Amino acid sequence: MPSGRLRRPVPTKTSQLLYPAKRQLPMSPPSQSESLLIGRIRGGDEGAWSELIARYEGRLLAYVESRVGNPAAAEDVVQETFIGFLTSLPNYDRRRKLESYLFSIAAHKLTDHLRREGRRPKLPLKPEGASSSGGWEPPAQARRASSIVRSGERRAIERAALESALSAEIGRFRKRGQWEKLKCVELLFVRGWANKEVAQKLGISEQAVANCKFEFLARLRAAVRKQRLPEEVFPELYEESS
């Protein structure tokens, strides 16, 4: 049985060259109480485990129930989620917020349940005739980056950098009370709306939306450059406005 302690990745020569030693920013630091609770659960503390169940089962059940009509089946999925959490605990990344982690396990268990019910399509591990890269070809701008061998560790570093930059920008909007700008970029990037749709919904001009998008992407690019990451790995930051 693997130890519950996480092993730190050993930096390779390549990663040291491209990503000089820099503190990797935490994703979203969990609270101290969460860290303590996890520690107690790792130690086999039944009281702590009972506390975690009480704290999170309601929201997990609400999440699953919204898709599963049968309350008993929804409870079964939540039950599987808690078991899944315990069995995955040795691999749990402490930097990740507990609620988000539990929701992601619940999403997987829910997906499995819905596939068994025939509501969700089964996806092949690899599309037919796929290459070793998984059969997916990146858009032209990213092909140069994709030709570089990018290890899982490097991808994790890149993703953490982008997440950190996004988080900083969103925090900036909130702190300054720039709620319209936050709504604008959330509709553009999370919901994938076109500029015109966002403008109509928010009651602002298309030019204002375009300016907001431009400024947002420019700040993200600057943040990524500060992390000394190659620009090519984030092609979306360089797409022209639509």
Add this chain to the structure above:
Amino acid sequence: MPPLTHKPRIPNPHASLLASMSHPIRQSDLNGYLDEALAPEEMARVELALRRDPELLKRVEAIHARRNSGMYSLGEIWRQARLSCPSREQLGSYLLGVLPDELADYVAFHVELVGCRFCRANLADLENQQAEAAESAEGRRRKYFQSSAGYLGRGR
């Protein structure tokens, strides 16, 4: 400190669907579908579309392959990390009607129009906590504990 005068709006659960219905399924909808992150009514809409349109299924498979290569879009990273979700405390304050107006307006936007499934689940749970009898919750929690406690300590 701004006056705390807003009346909590019960989020319209169909706002995000109504906003999406006039448009074909977007790439971001498929991303959210794969993550079980869309509002339930939108998940149902995408599921129905996937049954009818084989090309749409190919697009989902392509997203799946892209993710296997470690590539995620800005929107996917944002949603998966829940970067703009209000805290549970803020959601609770929203229900109590004690959030500042601008923040309350943003919460309603995030829950209704963005259709954040996770925030909706938290809101539903907070509302249920007031309504539900303590005994039924305790019975359910006891079941979860009894079925999982055997796995405790295996992670040491």
